[in-house]
Amino acid sequence: MANDDRYHHGNLRQALIDAGLDILEERGVDGVTLREAARRAGVSHAAPYHHFSDKANLIESIAVHGFEGFARALQRAWESTSGNALERLQSTGIAYVAFALGRPALFRLMNRQELRTPRLASDNEPGPVEQAAHASYQILVDGIIECQAAGLIARGDPNPYALTAWSLVHGLAVLGMDGLIIDREPTVEAGEQLARMATGVLGQGLMVR
Amino acid sequence: MANDDRYHHGNLRQALIDAGLDILEERGVDGVTLREAARRAGVSHAAPYHHFSDKANLIESIAVHGFEGFARALQRAWESTSGNALERLQSTGIAYVAFALGRPALFRLMNRQELRTPRLASDNEPGPVEQAAHASYQILVDGIIECQAAGLIARGDPNPYALTAWSLVHGLAVLGMDGLIIDREPTVEAGEQLARMATGVLGQGLMVR
DNA sequence: CGGCTATCTTTACACCGTTAAGATACGCTA
DNA sequence: TAGCGTATCTTAACGGTGTAAAGATAGCCG
Numbered sequence: 001m002a003n004d005d006r007y008h009h010g011n012l013r014q015a016l017i018d019a020g021l022d023i024l025e026e027r028g029v030d031g032v033t034l035r036e037a038a039r040r041a042g043v044s045h046a047a048p049y050h051h052f053s054d055k056a057n058l059i060e061s062i063a064v065h066g067f068e069g070f071a072r073a074l075q076r077a078w079e080s081t082s083g084n085a086l087e088r089l090q091s092t093g094i095a096y097v098a099f100a101l102g103r104p105a106l107f108r109l110m111n112r113q114e115l116r117t118p119r120l121a122s123d124n125e126p127g128p129v130e131q132a133a134h135a136s137y138q139i140l141v142d143g144i145i146e147c148q149a150a151g152l153i154a155r156g157d158p159n160p161y162a163l164t165a166w167s168l169v170h171g172l173a174v175l176g177m178d179g180l181i182i183d184r185e186p187t188v189e190a191g192e193q194l195a196r197m198a199t200g201v202l203g204q205g206l207m208v209r
Numbered sequence: 210m211a212n213d214d215r216y217h218h219g220n221l222r223q224a225l226i227d228a229g230l231d232i233l234e235e236r237g238v239d240g241v242t243l244r245e246a247a248r249r250a251g252v253s254h255a256a257p258y259h260h261f262s263d264k265a266n267l268i269e270s271i272a273v274h275g276f277e278g279f280a281r282a283l284q285r286a287w288e289s290t291s292g293n294a295l296e297r298l299q300s301t302g303i304a305y306v307a308f309a310l311g312r313p314a315l316f317r318l319m320n321r322q323e324l325r326t327p328r329l330a331s332d333n334e335p336g337p338v339e340q341a342a343h344a345s346y347q348i349l350v351d352g353i354i355e356c357q358a359a360g361l362i363a364r365g366d367p368n369p370y371a372l373t374a375w376s377l378v379h380g381l382a383v384l385g386m387d388g389l390i391i392d393r394e395p396t397v398e399a400g401e402q403l404a405r406m407a408t409g410v411l412g413q414g415l416m417v418r
Numbered sequence: 419c420g421g422c423t424a425t426c427t428t429t430a431c432a433c434c435g436t437t438a439a440g441a442t443a444c445g446c447t448a
Numbered sequence: 449t450a451g452c453g454t455a456t457c458t459t460a461a462c463g464g465t466g467t468a469a470a471g472a473t474a475g476c477c478g
Contacts, residue, residue, distance in 0.1 A: 419478100420477105420478090421476105421477095421478090422475105422476085422477085422478100423474100423475090423476085423477105424473105424474095424475085424476095425472105425473080425474080425475090426471105426472080426473075426474095427470100427471080427472070427473090428469100428470085428471075428472090429468105429469085429470085429471095430467100430468085430469085430470105431466105431467085431468085431469105432465100432466095432467090433464105433465080433466085434463105434464080434465070434466100435462105435463095435464085435465105436461105436462085436463095436464105437460105437461085437462085438459105438460090438461085438462105439458100439459085439460085439461105440457105440458080440459075440460100441456105441457080441458070441459090442455105442456080442457075442458090443454100443455095443456080443457095444453105444454090444455080444456085445452105445453095445454090445455100446451105446452090446453085446454100447450100447451090447452090447453100448449100448450090448451085448452100
Protein backbone atom coordinates (compact mmCIF):
# COMPACT_ATOMS: atom_id res chain seq x y z
CA MET A 1 0.00 0.00 0.00
CA ALA A 2 1.19 3.46 -0.82
CA ASN A 3 -0.78 5.20 1.89
CA ASP A 4 1.06 4.33 5.09
CA ASP A 5 0.44 7.54 6.99
CA ARG A 6 0.27 7.16 10.74
CA TYR A 7 -1.07 9.63 13.25
CA HIS A 8 -2.43 9.49 16.74
CA HIS A 9 -4.90 6.75 16.11
CA GLY A 10 -2.68 4.83 13.78
CA ASN A 11 -4.79 5.04 10.66
CA LEU A 12 -8.12 6.54 11.53
CA ARG A 13 -9.25 7.11 7.97
CA GLN A 14 -9.17 3.43 7.12
CA ALA A 15 -10.58 2.50 10.52
CA LEU A 16 -13.62 4.68 9.85
CA ILE A 17 -14.18 3.12 6.45
CA ASP A 18 -13.92 -0.34 7.99
CA ALA A 19 -16.32 0.64 10.75
CA GLY A 20 -18.70 1.96 8.11
CA LEU A 21 -18.56 -1.37 6.27
CA ASP A 22 -19.34 -3.21 9.50
CA ILE A 23 -22.28 -0.97 10.32
CA LEU A 24 -23.53 -1.42 6.78
CA GLU A 25 -23.81 -5.18 7.20
CA GLU A 26 -25.34 -4.90 10.66
CA ARG A 27 -27.85 -2.10 10.28
CA GLY A 28 -28.12 -1.29 6.60
CA VAL A 29 -27.43 1.93 4.74
CA ASP A 30 -29.38 4.23 7.03
CA GLY A 31 -27.52 2.88 10.03
CA VAL A 32 -24.24 4.26 8.75
CA THR A 33 -23.57 7.33 10.82
CA LEU A 34 -20.53 9.49 11.34
CA ARG A 35 -21.00 9.32 15.08
CA GLU A 36 -21.42 5.56 15.18
CA ALA A 37 -18.37 5.04 12.98
CA ALA A 38 -16.38 7.32 15.27
CA ARG A 39 -17.70 5.44 18.30
CA ARG A 40 -16.51 2.12 16.88
CA ALA A 41 -13.13 3.56 16.02
CA GLY A 42 -12.83 4.81 19.60
CA VAL A 43 -12.60 8.50 18.81
CA SER A 44 -14.81 11.51 19.43
CA HIS A 45 -17.68 12.23 17.09
CA ALA A 46 -15.91 15.19 15.52
CA ALA A 47 -12.66 13.39 14.74
CA PRO A 48 -13.86 12.09 11.35
CA TYR A 49 -14.00 15.65 10.05
CA HIS A 50 -10.22 15.69 9.85
CA HIS A 51 -10.32 12.85 7.34
CA PHE A 52 -13.63 13.36 5.55
CA SER A 53 -15.15 16.68 4.59
CA ASP A 54 -18.63 15.35 5.04
CA LYS A 55 -20.72 12.38 5.90
CA ALA A 56 -21.25 12.16 2.15
CA ASN A 57 -17.49 12.00 1.73
CA LEU A 58 -17.25 8.97 4.03
CA ILE A 59 -20.07 7.26 2.16
CA GLU A 60 -18.26 8.09 -1.05
CA SER A 61 -15.09 6.42 0.17
CA ILE A 62 -16.99 3.32 1.19
CA ALA A 63 -18.63 3.25 -2.24
CA VAL A 64 -15.28 3.48 -4.02
CA HIS A 65 -14.04 0.59 -1.92
CA GLY A 66 -17.14 -1.34 -2.93
CA PHE A 67 -16.73 -0.62 -6.62
CA GLU A 68 -13.16 -1.85 -6.55
CA GLY A 69 -14.25 -5.23 -5.24
CA PHE A 70 -17.17 -5.20 -7.65
CA ALA A 71 -14.98 -4.63 -10.69
CA ARG A 72 -12.65 -7.37 -9.47
CA ALA A 73 -15.55 -9.81 -9.20
CA LEU A 74 -16.72 -9.01 -12.73
CA GLN A 75 -13.21 -9.29 -14.13
CA ARG A 76 -12.69 -12.61 -12.38
CA ALA A 77 -15.95 -13.96 -13.80
CA TRP A 78 -14.92 -12.97 -17.30
CA GLU A 79 -11.45 -14.45 -17.03
CA SER A 80 -12.33 -17.66 -15.25
CA THR A 81 -15.02 -18.68 -17.71
CA SER A 82 -14.28 -20.88 -20.67
CA GLY A 83 -16.39 -20.88 -23.80
CA ASN A 84 -17.09 -18.27 -26.43
CA ALA A 85 -17.29 -14.55 -25.73
CA LEU A 86 -21.05 -14.52 -25.37
CA GLU A 87 -20.89 -17.23 -22.71
CA ARG A 88 -18.18 -15.38 -20.86
CA LEU A 89 -20.22 -12.19 -21.03
CA GLN A 90 -23.16 -14.06 -19.59
CA SER A 91 -21.02 -15.25 -16.68
CA THR A 92 -20.01 -11.68 -16.04
CA GLY A 93 -23.65 -10.64 -15.93
CA ILE A 94 -24.44 -13.42 -13.50
CA ALA A 95 -21.56 -12.29 -11.31
CA TYR A 96 -23.06 -8.79 -11.39
CA VAL A 97 -26.31 -10.03 -9.92
CA ALA A 98 -24.55 -12.37 -7.50
CA PHE A 99 -22.51 -9.51 -6.08
CA ALA A 100 -25.65 -7.49 -5.40
CA LEU A 101 -27.46 -10.35 -3.72
CA GLY A 102 -24.36 -11.32 -1.78
CA ARG A 103 -23.73 -7.87 -0.35
CA PRO A 104 -27.02 -6.03 -0.78
CA ALA A 105 -26.34 -3.25 1.70
CA LEU A 106 -23.03 -2.41 0.09
CA PHE A 107 -24.49 -2.57 -3.40
CA ARG A 108 -27.30 -0.26 -2.37
CA LEU A 109 -24.87 2.22 -0.87
CA MET A 110 -22.78 2.12 -4.05
CA ASN A 111 -25.82 3.15 -6.06
CA ARG A 112 -27.06 5.97 -3.86
CA GLN A 113 -28.20 8.98 -5.76
CA GLU A 114 -26.17 11.39 -3.67
CA LEU A 115 -23.01 9.81 -5.04
CA ARG A 116 -23.83 10.80 -8.61
CA THR A 117 -22.72 14.23 -9.78
CA PRO A 118 -22.18 15.61 -6.29
CA ARG A 119 -20.77 18.82 -7.75
CA LEU A 120 -23.66 20.28 -9.66
CA ALA A 121 -21.89 23.56 -10.38
CA SER A 122 -18.74 22.19 -11.96
CA ASP A 123 -19.98 19.62 -14.41
CA ASN A 124 -16.57 18.79 -15.79
CA GLU A 125 -14.92 15.96 -13.82
CA PRO A 126 -16.86 12.77 -13.03
CA GLY A 127 -15.81 12.29 -9.40
CA PRO A 128 -14.17 9.20 -7.93
CA VAL A 129 -17.32 7.13 -7.52
CA GLU A 130 -18.47 7.69 -11.06
CA GLN A 131 -15.01 6.80 -12.29
CA ALA A 132 -15.10 3.56 -10.34
CA ALA A 133 -18.59 2.80 -11.60
CA HIS A 134 -17.48 3.49 -15.15
CA ALA A 135 -14.62 1.02 -14.79
CA SER A 136 -17.15 -1.71 -14.01
CA TYR A 137 -19.26 -0.72 -16.97
CA GLN A 138 -16.20 -0.82 -19.19
CA ILE A 139 -15.81 -4.54 -18.44
CA LEU A 140 -19.20 -5.13 -20.05
CA VAL A 141 -18.31 -2.95 -23.03
CA ASP A 142 -15.11 -4.90 -23.52
CA GLY A 143 -17.10 -8.12 -23.40
CA ILE A 144 -19.45 -6.84 -26.08
CA ILE A 145 -16.51 -5.84 -28.25
CA GLU A 146 -15.06 -9.32 -27.92
CA CYS A 147 -18.38 -10.76 -28.98
CA GLN A 148 -18.34 -8.53 -32.05
CA ALA A 149 -14.76 -9.54 -32.84
CA ALA A 150 -15.80 -13.19 -32.62
CA GLY A 151 -18.65 -12.50 -35.04
CA LEU A 152 -21.24 -13.50 -32.44
CA ILE A 153 -23.17 -10.24 -32.48
CA ALA A 154 -23.59 -7.45 -35.03
CA ARG A 155 -20.76 -4.98 -35.50
CA GLY A 156 -20.94 -1.23 -35.06
CA ASP A 157 -21.11 0.93 -31.94
CA PRO A 158 -20.93 -1.48 -28.99
CA ASN A 159 -22.49 0.99 -26.56
CA PRO A 160 -26.16 0.35 -27.31
CA TYR A 161 -25.64 -3.37 -26.78
CA ALA A 162 -23.60 -2.79 -23.64
CA LEU A 163 -26.21 -0.42 -22.22
CA THR A 164 -28.91 -2.97 -22.82
CA ALA A 165 -26.94 -5.73 -21.12
CA TRP A 166 -25.99 -3.45 -18.24
CA SER A 167 -29.55 -2.34 -17.69
CA LEU A 168 -30.80 -5.90 -17.66
CA VAL A 169 -28.40 -7.15 -15.01
CA HIS A 170 -28.75 -3.97 -12.98
CA GLY A 171 -32.51 -4.32 -13.00
CA LEU A 172 -32.23 -7.97 -12.00
CA ALA A 173 -29.93 -6.98 -9.15
CA VAL A 174 -32.15 -4.20 -7.83
CA LEU A 175 -35.43 -6.07 -8.13
CA GLY A 176 -33.83 -9.23 -6.81
CA MET A 177 -32.51 -7.51 -3.70
CA ASP A 178 -35.95 -6.11 -2.96
CA GLY A 179 -37.45 -9.58 -3.22
CA LEU A 180 -39.77 -8.48 -6.00
CA ILE A 181 -38.54 -11.04 -8.47
CA ILE A 182 -37.63 -13.95 -6.30
CA ASP A 183 -40.37 -15.71 -4.38
CA ARG A 184 -38.26 -17.31 -1.70
CA GLU A 185 -35.52 -15.58 0.25
CA PRO A 186 -33.35 -13.67 -2.26
CA THR A 187 -30.23 -15.82 -2.08
CA VAL A 188 -27.21 -15.58 -4.30
CA GLU A 189 -28.07 -18.93 -5.87
CA ALA A 190 -31.61 -17.87 -6.74
CA GLY A 191 -30.24 -14.68 -8.27
CA GLU A 192 -27.69 -16.55 -10.32
CA GLN A 193 -30.29 -18.91 -11.67
CA LEU A 194 -32.56 -16.02 -12.56
CA ALA A 195 -29.72 -14.09 -14.18
CA ARG A 196 -28.73 -17.12 -16.23
CA MET A 197 -32.24 -17.33 -17.61
CA ALA A 198 -32.65 -13.62 -18.31
CA THR A 199 -29.24 -13.11 -19.86
CA GLY A 200 -29.90 -16.15 -22.00
CA VAL A 201 -33.00 -14.51 -23.41
CA LEU A 202 -31.10 -11.32 -24.11
CA GLY A 203 -28.24 -13.26 -25.64
CA GLN A 204 -30.67 -14.69 -28.16
CA GLY A 205 -31.60 -11.14 -29.09
CA LEU A 206 -28.02 -10.00 -29.44
CA MET A 207 -26.83 -12.95 -31.42
CA VAL A 208 -26.31 -12.68 -35.11
CA ARG A 209 -28.42 -15.17 -36.99
CA MET B 210 -64.22 10.22 -3.86
CA ALA B 211 -65.36 7.95 -1.09
CA ASN B 212 -63.16 9.45 1.62
CA ASP B 213 -64.86 12.72 2.44
CA ASP B 214 -63.98 12.90 6.13
CA ARG B 215 -63.57 16.39 7.48
CA TYR B 216 -62.00 17.45 10.72
CA HIS B 217 -60.38 20.55 12.07
CA HIS B 218 -58.03 21.07 9.23
CA GLY B 219 -60.42 19.89 6.61
CA ASN B 220 -58.46 16.95 5.31
CA LEU B 221 -55.04 16.92 6.90
CA ARG B 222 -54.11 13.44 5.79
CA GLN B 223 -54.34 14.31 2.11
CA ALA B 224 -52.75 17.71 2.72
CA LEU B 225 -49.71 16.00 4.24
CA ILE B 226 -49.39 13.64 1.30
CA ASP B 227 -49.64 16.58 -1.10
CA ALA B 228 -47.06 18.50 0.89
CA GLY B 229 -44.80 15.47 0.77
CA LEU B 230 -45.14 15.31 -3.01
CA ASP B 231 -44.23 18.99 -3.25
CA ILE B 232 -41.18 18.59 -1.03
CA LEU B 233 -40.17 15.59 -3.07
CA GLU B 234 -39.97 17.64 -6.26
CA GLU B 235 -38.21 20.53 -4.55
CA ARG B 236 -35.67 18.84 -2.33
CA GLY B 237 -35.60 15.17 -3.26
CA VAL B 238 -36.34 12.11 -1.19
CA ASP B 239 -34.16 13.05 1.78
CA GLY B 240 -35.88 16.41 2.01
CA VAL B 241 -39.19 14.77 2.85
CA THR B 242 -39.65 15.28 6.55
CA LEU B 243 -42.60 14.90 8.86
CA ARG B 244 -41.90 18.29 10.36
CA GLU B 245 -41.59 20.05 7.01
CA ALA B 246 -44.77 18.44 5.71
CA ALA B 247 -46.57 19.56 8.87
CA ARG B 248 -45.12 23.05 8.46
CA ARG B 249 -46.47 23.32 4.92
CA ALA B 250 -49.86 22.04 5.99
CA GLY B 251 -49.92 24.70 8.70
CA VAL B 252 -50.08 22.34 11.66
CA SER B 253 -47.78 21.48 14.51
CA HIS B 254 -45.03 18.93 14.00
CA ALA B 255 -46.82 16.31 16.08
CA ALA B 256 -50.15 16.54 14.27
CA PRO B 257 -49.19 14.04 11.54
CA TYR B 258 -49.02 11.28 14.13
CA HIS B 259 -52.81 11.26 14.26
CA HIS B 260 -52.94 10.26 10.59
CA PHE B 261 -49.74 8.30 10.10
CA SER B 262 -48.20 5.90 12.57
CA ASP B 263 -44.72 6.74 11.40
CA LYS B 264 -42.65 8.74 9.02
CA ALA B 265 -42.37 5.46 7.13
CA ASN B 266 -46.14 5.32 6.98
CA LEU B 267 -46.33 8.73 5.30
CA ILE B 268 -43.67 7.71 2.80
CA GLU B 269 -45.67 4.55 2.21
CA SER B 270 -48.80 6.52 1.42
CA ILE B 271 -46.91 8.74 -0.99
CA ALA B 272 -45.51 5.65 -2.67
CA VAL B 273 -48.94 4.09 -3.08
CA HIS B 274 -50.14 7.32 -4.66
CA GLY B 275 -47.15 7.16 -7.00
CA PHE B 276 -47.77 3.55 -7.98
CA GLU B 277 -51.37 4.31 -8.85
CA GLY B 278 -50.28 6.94 -11.35
CA PHE B 279 -47.53 4.66 -12.55
CA ALA B 280 -49.88 1.78 -13.27
CA ARG B 281 -52.22 4.18 -15.06
CA ALA B 282 -49.38 5.41 -17.26
CA LEU B 283 -48.41 1.86 -18.20
CA GLN B 284 -52.00 0.87 -18.89
CA ARG B 285 -52.51 3.94 -21.03
CA ALA B 286 -49.40 3.17 -23.06
CA TRP B 287 -50.59 -0.38 -23.67
CA GLU B 288 -54.08 0.66 -24.68
CA SER B 289 -53.22 3.68 -26.81
CA THR B 290 -50.70 1.83 -28.96
CA SER B 291 -51.68 0.21 -32.20
CA GLY B 292 -49.78 -2.67 -33.73
CA ASN B 293 -49.14 -6.21 -32.61
CA ALA B 294 -48.79 -7.26 -28.98
CA LEU B 295 -45.01 -7.09 -29.01
CA GLU B 296 -45.10 -3.50 -30.23
CA ARG B 297 -47.63 -2.58 -27.59
CA LEU B 298 -45.51 -4.23 -24.94
CA GLN B 299 -42.54 -2.22 -26.12
CA SER B 300 -44.55 1.00 -25.76
CA THR B 301 -45.40 -0.03 -22.22
CA GLY B 302 -41.73 -0.52 -21.45
CA ILE B 303 -40.89 2.87 -22.90
CA ALA B 304 -43.60 4.42 -20.73
CA TYR B 305 -42.00 2.72 -17.71
CA VAL B 306 -38.71 4.47 -18.37
CA ALA B 307 -40.40 7.74 -19.27
CA PHE B 308 -42.25 7.82 -15.98
CA ALA B 309 -39.02 7.38 -14.03
CA LEU B 310 -37.21 10.10 -15.94
CA GLY B 311 -40.22 12.40 -15.76
CA ARG B 312 -40.65 12.11 -12.01
CA PRO B 313 -37.32 10.78 -10.75
CA ALA B 314 -37.74 11.77 -7.13
CA LEU B 315 -41.13 10.08 -6.91
CA PHE B 316 -39.89 6.99 -8.69
CA ARG B 317 -36.95 6.76 -6.32
CA LEU B 318 -39.22 7.07 -3.31
CA MET B 319 -41.49 4.38 -4.71
CA ASN B 320 -38.56 2.00 -4.84
CA ARG B 321 -37.11 2.63 -1.41
CA GLN B 322 -35.99 -0.47 0.35
CA GLU B 323 -37.83 0.40 3.57
CA LEU B 324 -41.10 0.02 1.70
CA ARG B 325 -40.48 -3.64 0.94
CA THR B 326 -41.54 -6.19 3.57
CA PRO B 327 -41.86 -3.71 6.41
CA ARG B 328 -43.32 -6.47 8.60
CA LEU B 329 -40.47 -8.91 8.89
CA ALA B 330 -42.18 -10.98 11.59
CA SER B 331 -45.47 -11.64 9.84
CA ASP B 332 -44.46 -12.65 6.34
CA ASN B 333 -47.97 -13.36 5.23
CA GLU B 334 -49.58 -10.26 3.67
CA PRO B 335 -47.68 -8.21 1.09
CA GLY B 336 -48.51 -4.70 2.34
CA PRO B 337 -50.15 -1.91 0.30
CA VAL B 338 -47.02 -0.75 -1.49
CA GLU B 339 -46.07 -4.23 -2.64
CA GLN B 340 -49.62 -4.78 -3.81
CA ALA B 341 -49.50 -1.58 -5.84
CA ALA B 342 -46.11 -2.52 -7.25
CA HIS B 343 -47.41 -5.94 -8.17
CA ALA B 344 -50.31 -4.40 -10.07
CA SER B 345 -47.82 -2.57 -12.27
CA TYR B 346 -45.85 -5.75 -12.83
CA GLN B 347 -49.03 -7.56 -13.75
CA ILE B 348 -49.49 -5.22 -16.71
CA LEU B 349 -46.22 -6.50 -18.13
CA VAL B 350 -47.21 -10.10 -17.48
CA ASP B 351 -50.50 -9.55 -19.27
CA GLY B 352 -48.61 -8.09 -22.21
CA ILE B 353 -46.37 -11.13 -22.39
CA ILE B 354 -49.42 -13.40 -22.30
CA GLU B 355 -50.97 -11.48 -25.18
CA CYS B 356 -47.76 -11.92 -27.12
CA GLN B 357 -47.91 -15.63 -26.50
CA ALA B 358 -51.55 -15.76 -27.57
CA ALA B 359 -50.62 -13.97 -30.78
CA GLY B 360 -47.90 -16.53 -31.40
CA LEU B 361 -45.20 -13.87 -31.27
CA ILE B 362 -43.17 -15.45 -28.48
CA ALA B 363 -42.81 -18.98 -27.15
CA ARG B 364 -45.57 -20.41 -25.01
CA GLY B 365 -45.25 -21.70 -21.48
CA ASP B 366 -44.83 -19.92 -18.17
CA PRO B 367 -44.90 -16.19 -18.99
CA ASN B 368 -43.13 -15.21 -15.77
CA PRO B 369 -39.52 -15.72 -16.89
CA TYR B 370 -40.12 -13.54 -19.94
CA ALA B 371 -41.95 -10.93 -17.89
CA LEU B 372 -39.20 -10.84 -15.29
CA THR B 373 -36.62 -10.32 -18.00
CA ALA B 374 -38.58 -7.50 -19.58
CA TRP B 375 -39.29 -5.92 -16.20
CA SER B 376 -35.66 -6.05 -15.15
CA LEU B 377 -34.53 -4.47 -18.39
CA VAL B 378 -36.83 -1.46 -18.20
CA HIS B 379 -36.26 -1.09 -14.47
CA GLY B 380 -32.52 -1.08 -14.99
CA LEU B 381 -32.86 1.46 -17.78
CA ALA B 382 -34.96 3.64 -15.51
CA VAL B 383 -32.57 3.50 -12.55
CA LEU B 384 -29.39 3.94 -14.54
CA GLY B 385 -31.01 6.60 -16.68
CA MET B 386 -32.09 8.65 -13.67
CA ASP B 387 -28.58 8.55 -12.29
CA GLY B 388 -27.21 9.84 -15.58
CA LEU B 389 -25.01 6.79 -15.96
CA ILE B 390 -26.46 5.77 -19.29
CA ILE B 391 -27.34 9.06 -20.87
CA ASP B 392 -24.56 11.46 -21.72
CA ARG B 393 -26.56 14.66 -21.83
CA GLU B 394 -29.16 15.71 -19.28
CA PRO B 395 -31.39 12.70 -18.58
CA THR B 396 -34.55 13.93 -20.24
CA VAL B 397 -37.69 11.95 -20.85
CA GLU B 398 -37.03 12.02 -24.59
CA ALA B 399 -33.51 10.64 -24.23
CA GLY B 400 -34.84 7.90 -22.00
CA GLU B 401 -37.58 6.99 -24.44
CA GLN B 402 -35.13 6.76 -27.30
CA LEU B 403 -32.82 4.58 -25.23
CA ALA B 404 -35.69 2.37 -24.08
CA ARG B 405 -36.90 1.93 -27.65
CA MET B 406 -33.49 0.68 -28.65
CA ALA B 407 -32.99 -1.63 -25.67
CA THR B 408 -36.47 -3.12 -25.73
CA GLY B 409 -36.03 -3.69 -29.44
CA VAL B 410 -32.96 -5.80 -28.78
CA LEU B 411 -34.79 -7.79 -26.14
CA GLY B 412 -37.81 -8.17 -28.41
CA GLN B 413 -35.56 -9.88 -30.95
CA GLY B 414 -34.57 -12.32 -28.24
CA LEU B 415 -38.12 -13.03 -27.17
CA MET B 416 -39.55 -13.42 -30.64
CA VAL B 417 -40.30 -16.80 -31.99
CA ARG B 418 -38.42 -17.49 -35.20
C1' DC C 419 15.08 21.94 22.31
C1' DG C 420 11.14 24.83 20.62
C1' DG C 421 7.68 25.94 17.81
C1' DC C 422 4.23 24.40 13.84
C1' DT C 423 0.79 21.93 12.51
C1' DA C 424 -1.99 17.95 11.98
C1' DT C 425 -4.87 15.43 14.95
C1' DC C 426 -8.25 14.95 18.31
C1' DT C 427 -11.73 16.64 22.12
C1' DT C 428 -15.11 19.55 23.98
C1' DT C 429 -18.91 22.31 23.50
C1' DA C 430 -22.65 24.11 21.11
C1' DC C 431 -26.43 24.66 17.64
C1' DA C 432 -30.16 23.41 14.62
C1' DC C 433 -32.79 19.82 12.91
C1' DC C 434 -34.92 15.41 13.00
C1' DG C 435 -38.30 11.42 14.78
C1' DT C 436 -40.96 10.18 18.50
C1' DT C 437 -43.55 10.29 22.84
C1' DA C 438 -46.46 12.12 26.64
C1' DA C 439 -49.50 15.37 28.46
C1' DG C 440 -52.71 18.97 28.00
C1' DA C 441 -56.10 21.97 25.17
C1' DT C 442 -59.71 22.27 21.71
C1' DA C 443 -63.67 21.51 19.04
C1' DC C 444 -66.55 18.28 16.40
C1' DG C 445 -70.46 15.19 16.49
C1' DC C 446 -73.43 12.03 18.59
C1' DT C 447 -76.81 11.02 22.07
C1' DA C 448 -80.01 11.98 25.50
C1' DT D 449 -80.72 21.91 22.58
C1' DA D 450 -77.31 20.59 26.22
C1' DG D 451 -73.63 17.85 27.40
C1' DC D 452 -70.20 14.73 27.00
C1' DG D 453 -66.93 11.54 24.65
C1' DT D 454 -63.42 11.43 21.56
C1' DA D 455 -60.86 12.51 17.57
C1' DT D 456 -57.84 16.21 16.52
C1' DC D 457 -54.33 19.31 17.40
C1' DT D 458 -50.60 21.81 20.42
C1' DT D 459 -46.93 22.18 23.62
C1' DA D 460 -42.98 20.38 25.75
C1' DA D 461 -39.40 17.22 26.16
C1' DC D 462 -35.92 13.42 25.02
C1' DG D 463 -32.31 11.28 22.46
C1' DG D 464 -30.03 11.12 18.18
C1' DT D 465 -27.97 13.23 14.10
C1' DG D 466 -24.71 16.43 11.08
C1' DT D 467 -21.81 20.21 11.48
C1' DA D 468 -19.03 24.20 13.11
C1' DA D 469 -15.91 26.64 16.36
C1' DA D 470 -12.55 26.74 19.83
C1' DG D 471 -9.33 24.65 22.79
C1' DA D 472 -5.99 20.72 24.01
C1' DT D 473 -2.44 17.36 22.62
C1' DA D 474 1.28 15.29 20.51
C1' DG D 475 4.17 14.25 16.67
C1' DC D 476 7.67 16.21 13.49
C1' DC D 477 11.10 19.23 11.60
C1' DG D 478 14.05 23.03 12.08
